[in-house]
Amino acid sequence: MFYKLMQAIGRLGGNNLLMEAQSAKHIVLDKSLTSLTTIRINENNIEEHKEMLDNLQVAVDKQKTIKDQHENRIQQLNDSLQKRVGEAQTQATELSDHKELIDKCTEEIVELRLECKYNKKLKEIDDQLVKHDEQLAKHDEQIATSSKDIEDMKKKQHDTVGTSRDTKALIDEDLREDTFVITKVVSDGLLLLKQNRVLLITGHAGTGKSRTGRHVLHMFCTGGTSYKCIKLNTLEEWEDMVSREDNVVVLLDDIFGETNCIYNEEKDTPSLDKVHAYVCKGNIKAIITIRDTVKRQCQGVFDNHRLFKFDSIDLSSDKYELSCIEKKTILEKYMKTVRQSEFIESKGFVNCNGDLILKSDEIWIIIQENPVKGFPLVV
Structure with missing residues (x-):
């Protein structure tokens, strides 16, 4: 229908009238849309403001509750302060009453300290006497120990000297033999x-x-x-x-x-x-x-x-096997000392009576031997 209206306007007024009609239509539509948008924005703002008012009311109620709590706490503190003031006054009175007793006790403490000082001095003297007695006992013990050590040393020295003499006598006998x-x-x-x-x-x-x-x-x-x-x-x-x-x-x-x-x-x-x-x-x-x-x-x-x-x-x-010469020397010393015989090169060992007791060839056989027992012992 709108289209037919545009065609009629076009036929009556031509293209110019048609363009004006279209332009007027657009302006009316734009204004309508703008008004509608403004209304919608205002509605949204109203809702937001309403929500903000509700939130503010909640916050106010909360602050009122906190205020009431603080006032109650302040009242409690005031009551407690009054109570503590009363207690402090009572304690001050009690301290004043006890001051005389404290002064008296102080005097007694001074007297006791003097007495303790004398007792401590006496105890120190007693301790020193005990230590002195212990030191004397220790010295006596050390003297007794030293005396015993001296006696032991004398005995050991005597035994050592005796043993040394016995050893020397044994060696002298070896040398004499x-x-x-x-x-x-x-x-x-x-x-x-x-x-x-x-x-x-x-x-x-x-x-x-x-x-x-x-x-x-x-x-x-x-x-x-x-x-x-x-x-x-x-x-x-x-x-x-x-x-x-x-x-x-x-x-x-x-x-x-x-x-x-x-x-x-x-x-x-x-x-x-x-x-x-x-x-x-x-x-x-x-x-x-x-x-x-x-x-x-x-x-x-x-x-x-x-x-x-x-x-x-x-x-x-x-390494230490005896040589024939060493064996012969051992045999000669033995025969001379024990058997009182002399070695004659062409004969052998002859005793003091001139009797031949060991021939030269027998001597050679003896010094060639390597007995199970040592040669000096066998001889």
Whole structure:
């Protein structure tokens, strides 16, 4: 219909009138749309303002509630303050009442302090007297101990002197008998003793361990040194016979028994430790002999104890095997000392009556032998 109206206007007024009509229509429509938009915006604003008013009313109500709570709290604090003021006044009154009692107690405390001071001084004096008595008792004990130590030292010195004399007498008897033949083992033994401060001599029965030990002992102590020589029969004697301060060479002959091992680990290990400690000090040296069969029975101690970590001499080894000349010399000394016979080159050994008791060819056979037991013992 609107379209037909536009056609009629076009026919009556032409194109210009038609364009004006269309323009007027657009203006009316635009104004209508603008008014409608404004109305809608106002409606939204009204809703928002209404919501804001509701929120503000809620906030006002909340603040009123908080105000009421604060007023109640202030009232409670005022009531509490009034109560505390009353209590403070009561306490002030009580303190005033007790001031006189406090002053009196203060005077009594001063008097008690003076009394305690005197008592403390008396206690200090008593404590000093007790300490003095304890010191006197300690000094008495030390004096008694020192006296005992002096007596023990005198006894040990006496025993050491006696043992040293016995050892010297034994060595003098060896020298008087003059049956010992000095071999390479003596020089090696002296060298090892000087270097290691310990000399261990082992070997078969009869190879000359004891005689070699005594001769090394004699030569070391008479070689321009200040050393004394002592021969001990058992390891246990070390404690009583050897002083840590002495310059001494100790011969422990057959240290763990002559034929069977008598080593006791629990008893002898501390003694071996002490021997090692004394030897390490430098002024004490030890010569130890032991038969090879006994040594094998207690090989563990020789493998593990630090006293035996040095080189030793084995008289049964090839290194120290006696030469024919040495054997002949041993035989000659024995025949001269024990059998009172002289060696004649063309005959052999002849006694004081001129009787031939050992022919030259027999002598040669003897010195060629290597008996199971040591040659010196067999002779």
